[in-house]
Amino acid sequence: MVLYFKYLSILFKSQLQYRASFWLLTFGQFFIPFSVFAGMYLMFExxxxxxxxxxxxxxxxxxxxxxxxxxxECFARGFDMFSGLIASGGFDRLLVRPRSTALQVLGSQFEFTRFGRLLQSAIVLVWALAKLPIDWNAPRAVTLALMVACGVLIFTGIYMLFATLCFWTVQGLEIGNIFTDGGREMAQYPLDIYKKWVTVFFTFVIPFGCVNYLPLLYVLGRAHGHPAGYMAMPLAGVLFLLPCLAVWLIGVRHYRSTGS
Structure with a gap:
């Protein structure tokens, strides 16, 4: 983790070399999800x-x-941009270093301008929590924190899976956006508004339902059962990431150098 934070520090300093561009991009990222949220507000209105x-x-x-x-998007951007390392032969350089390739790719790119999107989401979160009559206790607070943390792991796992395809396809495939951008758009609404097969797929295959919809029922006091079960549901994000990492290691073993 010392190496990871070193990567993070270097890239943050490099992006701040163009401060005007950095802040303008951050400002723009703040308003991208705002338009989506405005559409939701008007629908409920x-x-x-x-x-x-x-x-x-x-x-x-x-x-x-x-x-x-x-x-x-901010901290796992290296996998999303991984095709550039394959096409340029830059992945060869990572292979000769005595550190995990997954860690090096993870630290190869950070998008700090996504803090604008992060800030907008945090504002909506605080506003919603302030307006909802939630009976807060330690289990509910822990569950909410795990929902966000394990949601990050699911998106990171998806990025990792489609980065692995680059070992055979060289270029990244746009189909990955179906599960990242598409998954985000789908999971921003309660899962029970969709057809049953959609709910099943995004609960048992890509477990967005386990980190968003199901534990949220407990946080909102709309579920019955022992709190420990709902607290454990977000950990499906960890279970999803582990096979993604295994697939990544298989891809690394099948990598063929560019020879340049």
Whole structure:
């Protein structure tokens, strides 16, 4: 982790060399999800509720998934941009270093301008929590923190899976956006508004439901059962990341150098 934070410090300083560009991009990133949230607000303003969900409950769903996505975009950007390392032969350089390739790729790129998107999501989160009559206790607070943290792991795992494809395809595949951007857009609403097969897929295959919808029922006091079960649900993000890392290691073993 010392090496990881060293990477982070170097890249942060390099991006601040162009301060005007950095702050303008950050400012722009603040308003990108704002337009999406405004659309949600107008929808609830017109219809009142969505399948029994109030605006502030849906806003909490929105905030959690966008917060997780923003953090993954910022700190796992190296995997999203991995095709550039393959095409340029830069991955060869990482292989000769005595550190994990996953750690080096993770530290190869950070998008600090995504802090604007992160700030917007945090504001929505605080606003929604302030408006909802939640009976707070330690288990609920821990569950909410795990929802965000494990959501980051799911998005990171998806980035890692599609980065692995670059070992065979060289260039990144746009199909990955179906599960990153598409998954974010889908998971920003409660899962029970979708068809059953969608709910099943995004609960048992890509477990967004386990880090957003199901534990949120407990946080909002809409679920029955032991709190420990709901607290453990976000850990599905860890279980999702582990096979993604295993697939990554398989890809590394099948990598063929560019020879340049």
């Amino acid at each position: 017109r219809f009142g509720e969505l399948r029994g969900w109030t605006f502030y409950e849906a806003a909490l769903v929105f905030a959690v998934i966008h917060l997780a996505f923003s953090l993954s």
